Amino acid sequence: MVMVFCQQANGELHKVGLELVGKASELGRDLNAPVTAVILGNDIRHLAPILIQHGADRVIIVEHPLLEAYNVDLHTKALFEVIEHERPEILLLGATQLGRELAPRLAARLKTGLTADCTNLEIDPETKLLLMTRPAFSGNLMATIVCPSHRPQMATVRPGVFPIPTPNPQRHGEIVEFKVRISLEDTLLKLEDVILKVKRDADISNAKIIVAGGRGIGSKDGFETLKELAELLGGTVAGSRAAVENGWIERDRQVGQTGKTVRPKLYIAVGISGAIQHLAGMQDSEFIVAINKDPDAPIMKIADLGIVGDWKQVVPRLIKSLRKLTD
Numbered sequence: 102m103v104m105v106f107c108q109q110a111n112g113e114l115h116k117v118g119l120e121l122v123g124k125a126s127e128l129g130r131d132l133n134a135p136v137t138a139v140i141l142g143n144d145i146r147h148l149a150p151i152l153i154q155h156g157a158d159r160v161i162i163v164e165h166p167l168l169e170a171y172n173v174d175l176h177t178k179a180l181f182e183v184i185e186h187e188r189p190e191i192l193l194l195g196a197t198q199l200g201r202e203l204a205p206r207l208a209a210r211l212k213t214g215l216t217a218d219c220t221n222l223e224i225d226p227e228t229k230l231l232l233m234t235r236p237a238f239s240g241n242l243m244a245t246i247v248c249p250s251h252r253p254q255m256a257t258v259r260p261g262v263f264p265i266p267t268p269n270p271q272r273h274g275e276i277v278e279f280k281v282r283i284s285l286e287d288t289l290l291k292l293e294d295v296i297l298k299v300k301r302d303a304d305i306s307n308a309k310i311i312v313a314g315g316r317g318i319g320s321k322d323g324f325e326t327l328k329e330l331a332e333l334l335g336g337t338v339a340g341s342r343a344a345v346e347n348g349w350i351e352r353d354r355q356v357g358q359t360g361k362t363v364r365p366k367l368y369i370a371v372g373i374s375g376a377i378q379h380l381a382g383m384q385d386s387e388f389i390v391a392i393n394k395d396p397d398a399p400i401m402k403i404a405d406l407g408i409v410g411d412w413k414q415v416v417p418r419l420i421k422s423l424r425k426l427t428d
């Protein structure tokens with residue numbers, strides 16, 4: 102069995118779960134094994150059909166009032182009970198903040214290995230082992246890791262790495278309720294209150310249009326111009342690590358190996374050279390435009406459209422033309 106932990110919050114699935122269910126279906130086909138999705142929470146039954154439509158053969162629903170809000174101790178214990186009972190061959194989790202907390206704790210309890218932040222997952226046709234590929238040595242090398250002696254073979258994958266499969270409303274699957282034994286004695290954490298942080302278009306990994314700036318932008322003010330372009334296009338701004346380290350843009354808007362993986366319809370890279378660690382986070386974008394004064398910048402090699410020039414001249418002209426179109 103290929104198992105996927107699908108995180109939800111307030112009754113809504115995180116998209117990484119759907120992406121992983123899609124990938125798990127491919128792995129399941131190669132292994133001739135079913136795909137089981139696991140969801141934890143309270144009052145979450147309505148999510149099961151969505152997971153089945155996206156490729157799950159079975160959905161295990163774990164409902165408990167103590168799982169309503171996320172608690173790392175209780176979620177770890179509940180998931181551990183499910184895994185011990187089901188004994189999957191493979192277990193996939195999203196490399197979200199929550200997944201990054203749960204996965205190593207589970208791996209330690211299960212006495213198995215964990216390959217974090219995978220960029221590809223495949224089944225070895227001969228050994229039937231899961232081949233877990235991820236960047237190593239600052240992204241200069243891709244390492245393929247196997248876990249031959251322990252089960253489950255565990256991997257985390259960042260959101261946006263795999264596409265969300267097209268849902269099929271005709272698909273049928275089994276829905277199973279699983280009772281876990283958890284109590285407040287299982288946790289040292291005491292949840293006082295949950296305050297939702299409302300921040301408009303904060304998650305760049307969901308954006309359809311991204312205007313990203315790099316060191317070439319030169320200042321925080323420069324990013325205001327990029328913001329203007331992004332707003333006119335109905336998109337959002339992001340940046341390279343150099344831009345983040347200069348304090349020109351927030352850390353949660355960094356694209357790349359140590360930032361977020363994005364695959365928007367349009368990615369405009371402005372003053373970004375295209376280092377391998379940056380490309381790792383955006384190269385699957387549908388259409389890439391690069392604006393750079395250096396025609397030999399590596400970003401030009403993967404761009405669908407390259408504009409060679411000073412962004413201070415190119416971007417204001419773009420803004421002016423777009424304003425004319427929208428006025």
Ligand code: FAD
Pocket residue numbers: 239240314315316317318340341342343344355356357358359360361371372373374375376377378379382392393394395398410411412413
């Ligand atoms: P630069 O490489 O300095 O490029 C600036 C570009 O701007 C140049 O191509 C230049 O020609 C152009 N330019 C300058 N002025 C203008 C102008 N006026 N008009 C137009 N173009 C202009 N980087 C990331 O982005 N994301 C990551 O997640 C990430 N993770 C990393 C993890 C590790 C372990 C390591 C070692 C590095 C990581 N990096 C990451 C850093 C990465 O290697 C690069 O240093 C970084 O991406 C460079 O950012 P940049 O392209 O903005 O700057």
